[in-house]
Amino acid sequence: MSSEIAPPVSVDAGDPPAVKIDGVAKSFSGTVALEPVWLKIRRGEFLTLLGPSGCGKTTLLNLIAGFLEADAGELFIGDELVTQVPPHKREIGIVFQNYALFPHMNVAQNVAYGLRTRRVSRAETRQRVREALDLVKLGDFADRRPRQLSGGQQQRVALARALVIRPRVLLLDEPFSALDRNLRTAMQVELKEIQSRLGLTTVFVTHDQSEALSMSDRIAVMSRGRIRQIGSPSEIYDRPQSRFVSTFVGDANLFAADLLGRDAGAASLDVGGTRTSLATYQDECPAPGPVTLVVRPEQCALTAAGEPGTVPATVALSVYQGSYAELYLDCPAAEGGRAMLRVPASEALAAGTTVGIRLPDTGPAVFAREDEGAAA
Ligand SMILES: Nc1ncnc2c1ncn2[C@@H]1O[C@H](COP(=O)(O)OP(=O)(O)O)[C@@H](O)[C@H]1O
Numbered sequence: 001m002s003s004e005i006a007p008p009v010s011v012d013a014g015d016p017p018a019v020k021i022d023g024v025a026k027s028f029s030g031t032v033a034l035e036p037v038w039l040k041i042r043r044g045e046f047l048t049l050l051g052p053s054g055c056g057k058t059t060l061l062n063l064i065a066g067f068l069e070a071d072a073g074e075l076f077i078g079d080e081l082v083t084q085v086p087p088h089k090r091e092i093g094i095v096f097q098n099y100a101l102f103p104h105m106n107v108a109q110n111v112a113y114g115l116r117t118r119r120v121s122r123a124e125t126r127q128r129v130r131e132a133l134d135l136v137k138l139g140d141f142a143d144r145r146p147r148q149l150s151g152g153q154q155q156r157v158a159l160a161r162a163l164v165i166r167p168r169v170l171l172l173d174e175p176f177s178a179l180d181r182n183l184r185t186a187m188q189v190e191l192k193e194i195q196s197r198l199g200l201t202t203v204f205v206t207h208d209q210s211e212a213l214s215m216s217d218r219i220a221v222m223s224r225g226r227i228r229q230i231g232s233p234s235e236i237y238d239r240p241q242s243r244f245v246s247t248f249v250g251d252a253n254l255f256a257a258d259l260l261g262r263d264a265g266a267a268s269l270d271v272g273g274t275r276t277s278l279a280t281y282q283d284e285c286p287a288p289g290p291v292t293l294v295v296r297p298e299q300c301a302l303t304a305a306g307e308p309g310t311v312p313a314t315v316a317l318s319v320y321q322g323s324y325a326e327l328y329l330d331c332p333a334a335e336g337g338r339a340m341l342r343v344p345a346s347e348a349l350a351a352g353t354t355v356g357i358r359l360p361d362t363g364p365a366v367f368a369r370e371d372e373g374a375a376a
């Protein structure tokens with residue numbers, strides 16, 4: 001059959017999925033680290049587990065890797081049930097934050113380690129180690145010891161060591177968090193390139209929202225041992241379904257508002273005395289009563305003070321950021337009395353200037369006040 005008439009690859013790219021997590025849960029001596037999780041990771045997908053420290057990201061990763069035994073549930077890699085399979089038989093590549101290279105072995109020996117334990121022949125090992133080192137651009141460093149390498153180079157060795165076994169799934173736990181910002185960005189680009197070139201199913205753990213937004217096909221946002229929302233980066237950023245997700249991912253202005261009514265998707269609100277009506281996107285709009293209105297800084301516009309329908313505020317501080325300025329505003333209608341807008345640097349205003357904040361007609365979300373306690 002010629003490739004022109006081959007059946008198209010299914011959009012879902014995975015039945016069975018690369019990884020299926022079916023009600024997997026974990027507690028440590030009575031303390032819940034991970035509530036039961038159901039999750040299907042698609043073949044070739046870059047999935048990020050994002051959440052604050054202690055929310056259960058590493059626990060979930062270690063359950064997939066087999067370093068931890070689940071209290072409940074089942075785990076599949078491809079269509080193989082692996083719940084009882086030891087880590088080294090799961091064909092998974094792992095990269096940790098702290099490199100974890102063997103100090104007494106050179107780079108090539110470190111990378112070859114997983115092949116030696118799998119009894120791959122010497123000739124094939126040499127060939128595959130060379131390929132893996134070329135992939136991470138360390139072809140000339142095979143004889144060095146880890147201590148003779150920079151942090152970024154050590155992390156590339158760790159990546160080559162994970163890739164050389166041709167894993168079914170690549171797991172990375174905050175792999176770049178020890179690197180400085182420029183190097184970190186470079187490594188993100190490089191990993192993303194390698195991952196998409198190889199079509200490698202990848203689960204990436206981070207607490208850094210910008211890292212998650214820039215690298216992922218999908219993000220699972222976690223707090224307190226639960227996945228709170230899962231979706232593409234733009235679904236997570238543009239359509240957060242809870243106050244926690246909207247504030248953990250991206251900047252948000254929070255206004256204490258009263259929801260007066262809801263009609264055909266339009267919410268009418270009283271925001272600190274200012275009446276407004278706007279279209280929300282969220283799946284479940286709360287009942288009328290006290291709510292939190294969540295608006296991204298770029299959805300707000302600055303007006304002269306006293307414009308009808310705008311929320312009154314006073315410039316407290318203008319922070320120059322190069323191409324733009326961040327205006328921190330004293331705003332009685334905002335929770336904590338603070339709002340933030342970005343304006344072109346040339347339009348920065350002096351502290352003490354009174355202004356109005358124009359809220360958008362569409363786009364923001366309102367959440368019931370009781371959701372506020374759900375932060376991690
Ligand atoms: N081996 C362990 N023994 C006891 N508690 C643990 C252990 N590992 C993790 N925990 C607890 O489980 C929760 C989730 O931890 P972890 O998965 O490491 O979070 P994250 O990686 O998101 O920072 C935390 O409260 C942590 O203290």
Ligand SMILES: [Mg+2]
Pocket residue numbers: 057058059
């Ligand atoms: Mg962790």
